[in-house]
Amino acid sequence: MARHVIAPVDEMPPGTRKFLEIDGRPIAVFNIKGEYFGLMNRCPHQGAALCEGPLIGLAQSKDPGEIEYTKLGEIIRCPWHGWEFDIRTGQSYCDPRRFRVKAYPAHVEPGASVVKGPYVAETIPVKVESDYVVVEL
Numbered sequence: 001m002a003r004h005v006i007a008p009v010d011e012m013p014p015g016t017r018k019f020l021e022i023d024g025r026p027i028a029v030f031n032i033k034g035e036y037f038g039l040m041n042r043c044p045h046q047g048a049a050l051c052e053g054p055l056i057g058l059a060q061s062k063d064p065g066e067i068e069y070t071k072l073g074e075i076i077r078c079p080w081h082g083w084e085f086d087i088r089t090g091q092s093y094c095d096p097r098r099f100r101v102k103a104y105p106a107h108v109e110p111g112a113s114v115v116k117g118p119y120v121a122e123t124i125p126v127k128v129e130s131d132y133v134v135v136e137l
């Protein structure tokens, strides 16, 4: 699995999302309360740009007249017909057995491990031979 740098952490504060195309695939990366998640930005229903929909919570009810909201800001609602998906897993709440959005792992890595600076100094190979320093030009 190839790694792709998305953005510096300070450009993606909690509650934000970023859209990209990686290897021809539309991807959205979300920062949900400091955790990062990637989703395919294509709704499995009719192909809308799923991740451009609103972030909502999950409404559940144990008894008639009682509604509990959980997962606030963790569910994406498709902007075309309102299907809802869990950003953490891609699971559909319309028909979980048939529909799922591909989820991609996203996380933070130290900058030094993923980004090389653009400037490179000219280097010259140097060897030590019998107590003499030798420079090869």
Ligand code: FES
Binding pocket: 043, 044, 045, 046, 047, 048, 078, 079, 080, 081, 082, 083
């Ligand atoms: S295209 Fe997403 S719900 Fe229809």
